[in-house]
Amino acid sequence: MSLPLLGEDELRRIAGNALRLARGDQAEATVSARSIELTRFANNAIHQNVASREAVLQIRVARGKRVATIRTSDVSEDGIARAARSASELAERVPENARFAGLPAAHPIPPSPSAFVDRTAAATPLDRARLAERICRASKERGFRTAGYVSTNTSELAIASSEGVWAYAPQTLAKAECVVMGDAGSAWADRTATDLGQVDVGSMAGEAVAKCAAAQAPRDMAPGVYEVVLETYAVSDIAQFLGGALSGQAVEEGRSFVGGKLGQKVTGDVTILDDAFDPRGMPRPFDFEGQPAQAVTLIENGTARAVVYDSQTAARTGNANTGHALPPNPFQTCAPMHVRLEPGPSSREELIKGVKRGVLVTRFHYTRWVHQLRTIVTGMTRDGTFAIEDGEIAHPVKNFRFTQSYHDALGGTLGIGRDLQLFGGGEFELGGSRLVPALHLAAFNFTGATQY
Amino acid sequence: MTFAAERDLASRAIDTARTRGAGYADARFVRRNVEDVFIKNGDLDTVDRSDTYGIGVRVIVDGAWGFAASHITSPAEIDRVAALAVQIAKASALTKSQDARLAETPPAKGTYSTPVQIDPWSLSFEDRVGELMAAESAMRSVKGLRTTRANYQIWREEKLFLSSEGADIEQTFTETGVGISAEAVGDGELQIRSHPAAGGRSQNAAGWEWVRRWDLAANAPKIAEQAVALLTAKKCPQDVRTTLVVGSAQLMLQVHESCGHPIELDRALGTEAAFAGTSFLTTDRLGSFRYGSELVNMRIDSTSPGGLGTFGWDDEGVAATEGFAVKDGIFVGYLMSRETAAALGTLSNGTMRADGWARLPLIRMTNVSLAPGTFGTLDELIADTDDGLFVETNRSWSIDDKRLNFQFGTQIGWEIKNGKLGDMVRNPTYTGLTPEFWGSCDAICDEREWVMWGTPNCGKGQPGQVMHTGHGAAPARFRNVRVGVGM
Numbered sequence: 001m002s003l004p005l006l007g008e009d010e011l012r013r014i015a016g017n018a019l020r021l022a023r024g025d026q027a028e029a030t031v032s033a034r035s036i037e038l039t040r041f042a043n044n045a046i047h048q049n050v051a052s053r054e055a056v057l058q059i060r061v062a063r064g065k066r067v068a069t070i071r072t073s074d075v076s077e078d079g080i081a082r083a084a085r086s087a088s089e090l091a092e093r094v095p096e097n098a099r100f101a102g103l104p105a106a107h108p109i110p111p112s113p114s115a116f117v118d119r120t121a122a123a124t125p126l127d128r129a130r131l132a133e134r135i136c137r138a139s140k141e142r143g144f145r146t147a148g149y150v151s152t153n154t155s156e157l158a159i160a161s162s163e164g165v166w167a168y169a170p171q172t173l174a175k176a177e178c179v180v181m182g183d184a185g186s187a188w189a190d191r192t193a194t195d196l197g198q199v200d201v202g203s204m205a206g207e208a209v210a211k212c213a214a215a216q217a218p219r220d221m222a223p224g225v226y227e228v229v230l231e232t233y234a235v236s237d238i239a240q241f242l243g244g245a246l247s248g249q250a251v252e253e254g255r256s257f258v259g260g261k262l263g264q265k266v267t268g269d270v271t272i273l274d275d276a277f278d279p280r281g282m283p284r285p286f287d288f289e290g291q292p293a294q295a296v297t298l299i300e301n302g303t304a305r306a307v308v309y310d311s312q313t314a315a316r317t318g319n320a321n322t323g324h325a326l327p328p329n330p331f332q333t334c335a336p337m338h339v340r341l342e343p344g345p346s347s348r349e350e351l352i353k354g355v356k357r358g359v360l361v362t363r364f365h366y367t368r369w370v371h372q373l374r375t376i377v378t379g380m381t382r383d384g385t386f387a388i389e390d391g392e393i394a395h396p397v398k399n400f401r402f403t404q405s406y407h408d409a410l411g412g413t414l415g416i417g418r419d420l421q422l423f424g425g426g427e428f429e430l431g432g433s434r435l436v437p438a439l440h441l442a443a444f445n446f447t448g449a450t451q452y
Numbered sequence: 453m454t455f456a457a458e459r460d461l462a463s464r465a466i467d468t469a470r471t472r473g474a475g476y477a478d479a480r481f482v483r484r485n486v487e488d489v490f491i492k493n494g495d496l497d498t499v500d501r502s503d504t505y506g507i508g509v510r511v512i513v514d515g516a517w518g519f520a521a522s523h524i525t526s527p528a529e530i531d532r533v534a535a536l537a538v539q540i541a542k543a544s545a546l547t548k549s550q551d552a553r554l555a556e557t558p559p560a561k562g563t564y565s566t567p568v569q570i571d572p573w574s575l576s577f578e579d580r581v582g583e584l585m586a587a588e589s590a591m592r593s594v595k596g597l598r599t600t601r602a603n604y605q606i607w608r609e610e611k612l613f614l615s616s617e618g619a620d621i622e623q624t625f626t627e628t629g630v631g632i633s634a635e636a637v638g639d640g641e642l643q644i645r646s647h648p649a650a651g652g653r654s655q656n657a658a659g660w661e662w663v664r665r666w667d668l669a670a671n672a673p674k675i676a677e678q679a680v681a682l683l684t685a686k687k688c689p690q691d692v693r694t695t696l697v698v699g700s701a702q703l704m705l706q707v708h709e710s711c712g713h714p715i716e717l718d719r720a721l722g723t724e725a726a727f728a729g730t731s732f733l734t735t736d737r738l739g740s741f742r743y744g745s746e747l748v749n750m751r752i753d754s755t756s757p758g759g760l761g762t763f764g765w766d767d768e769g770v771a772a773t774e775g776f777a778v779k780d781g782i783f784v785g786y787l788m789s790r791e792t793a794a795a796l797g798t799l800s801n802g803t804m805r806a807d808g809w810a811r812l813p814l815i816r817m818t819n820v821s822l823a824p825g826t827f828g829t830l831d832e833l834i835a836d837t838d839d840g841l842f843v844e845t846n847r848s849w850s851i852d853d854k855r856l857n858f859q860f861g862t863q864i865g866w867e868i869k870n871g872k873l874g875d876m877v878r879n880p881t882y883t884g885l886t887p888e889f890w891g892s893c894d895a896i897c898d899e900r901e902w903v904m905w906g907t908p909n910c911g912k913g914q915p916g917q918v919m920h921t922g923h924g925a926a927p928a929r930f931r932n933v934r935v936g937v938g939m
Contacts (some may be wrong), residue, residue: 036810036915038914038915039543039544040726040914041547042722042723042724042725042726043549043721043722043723044547044549045547045548045549046516046517046543046544046546046547046548047517047544047723048517048519048723048812048914049516049517049518049519049540049541049543049544050518050519050520050521050540050811050812050915051519051520051521051536051537051540052508052520052521052522052810052811052915053521053522053523053524054506054521054522054523054810055523056504067499068499068501069498069499069500069501070500070501070502071500071501071502071503071504072502072503072504073503073504073505073506073523074503074505074523075523086501090499090501090577093577093578094496094499094577094581095496095581095585096495096496097495097496097497098494098495099493099495099497100495124543125518125536125539125540125542125543125544126543126546128543129543129544129546129547130546132546132547133546133547136547145722145725147722147723147724147725147726148726149726149914151914151915177726178726179725179726181722181725253598253599253635253637254598254599254635254637254642255637255642328498328500330488330490330492330497330498330601330603331652365729365852365853366850366851366852366853367850368848368849368850369848370847370848370859370861370879370881370938370939371642371879371939372642373637373640373641373642374640376938376939378848378850378859378861378881378937378938379850380850380851380852380853380857382729382852382853399852399857401850401852401857401859401883402938403859403881403937403938403939404938445938447859447883447937447938448857448859448883448937449857450852450854450856450857450885451856451885452854
């Protein structure tokens, strides 16, 4: 049983000690603690099953415009003191950063829905193994093989500073995913929620098994530009890439498709927001500088409205901070972390019905920027790609490579699904979540094919 | 060395696990210290020092696996972690179809330390930063840039590994990475050039000599000028087939993606199917499948000097090895763990590696390298090419989940006309299928052009792990390659 790892009082004590021992004009302490528990299966059996308890204290000390950061996993009294001393000493030695605007002042953190659910935190290895076993059994019963995982993670984040900042939030995250594979075709499904009780592995396995049955013996289909219906799994990728470009830093560095275009039409009639307070997502009312997160409309019915900022980018560019600082990293300092692409009126079946000749894509794989400014991305389709003919799924097709501008693709939005699905907490994500519907798009550029 | 107190605690963890029913147990203490420095547009943007320390315990109970880890290393916590690993393994048994079985390996005892010429931690902070700032400043002497960046990372990791079979290994790894880049923006274009390679920084199992090897300040103006020139350069030829000469820094990533990953035996056996994917190099193809032309030899070598996958023993206590993945164009070898090797009826070649103490060891690339050829230098290779394209330094990379269909973009390219480099081209891309691409290789430069590069950002596993892998490559030539896709 893994209830909150350390608790608000303990995180406040660690952060407070760090600030008390830091020597400088300003200081900030960020404490994160988490328990990662993940049961992984493949070939219809559990093969990796892990739990780890982790904590990190980060101290940032500023002496004028000299700034240094120390991170440590040692949150003992000695560890805190050592880190505070190291950060203070290093801040004396580093060259000045002329662009440093000082640590942000404290602002009230608004209330938000809780993202912490006891039964997720309390899940045991046996609980996860039983859920994994249900998925494996559903696959085995149809003669398929499945791989995936069930995880229950618990985390806490606290930020304090010499400027009076205090922000604390606990969070749980339950995830399950599976690929189901036959001899000649595969399918995918996943579920994410803060509440393990909301992760319906039965419906997930059923979805993947049924689609896997339909995906067997895919046919060749020539690459080209096709009308598409993208399942939520694929749309999540689009939201993630475009979200990364909807930041003040991306505009400043000349790599955002909305740079110089606020107020102009940049996509079709889609609306994309960042809303840290949406209870259907993974709400957290503050960013990684302890600043209150604002709900921001990024694209409204296709018109670029705003981008998001952290304190430094906002100060540097003369804009207001929107409370979207990411965990410290030099490449991307701010980004929308709670993206929602607003739903439309259509069911998935209605979206498919609207296609005369096109392709249904379940998900994308290994997507990468080709040209960030134009939002050109390349990647593969994977785990369930089908031809659509006369509004019906006609037959499975072999996977495509695509090379496509994502915002141009949204320019041809013909239909939007009514059901939102939550994504987030994935491998190698800096943080954040996405709530997205399925989409029907007029044109998508498939530039190559593969052999399966 | 450095783990006097931890040896008793590791033994305690193994004893606790055995007492609770583990047939096999190992314990790993890891201490990692890293310093990252980033300079952007002339300012010291970030100085970040981090240390992380903890223990991971891996067990087999009744033929099923469990793993638990903690950043707390008190005796009571060690007992909890070991007991939790056993509890997890018992839960794993719920779906067990067969018992986990490990290939034999002699229980090793010993130490290893990365050889370095200039210990990066022994230099003063001011000296390290000063060299980087000089290089970054040299880029900004060129007009027309939007963003300049420079960064280094120095890395030290110490590990203690004990197993219930009697292994007792201490290792210390040192790495140094560096990179500079210049970005220019204009007229709907964003162009980047970096040195010595792409990906933020190029890293080696080496000391500060790795930074000085690349003469950053001297190369800075050149890449800055190229970034600006790319804004108005000729477009890459669109969707045509041509002869492609691929530079060493780009080809090393091609090796990583199209050879290194598909030779991971866990992928071939399906245990990475949900996330990373599987492999077109299935076990029935071992020893007979034509992967590339007869010129193509791919080495698996965890003993290569400078390689980020060079060590004394892997994280299962298997000694470093060298061998072939592809010999004379034929696929002949996998990267293996003790468990997957047993499934093939052979011994592990020692490629299990974990990202720190909190993660389970997985099959990872060590150093997977294209062996140097016999053609000569890059200049000689270009002189031998009538018509084609020379591309260098990665900008974009993508490959399917069986590692067949790939598409790469590079930062820069030049036309080759009558044996000479011609016009610079912007946004070059090329695409193909792995065996066809390597099958079209008709020339590989020799060891004078061969560099052991490093990829310090290879992602795999759930929970996610980032691994540092080594890849040697020399420039090579490929015929009839499709270039200029989708731009």
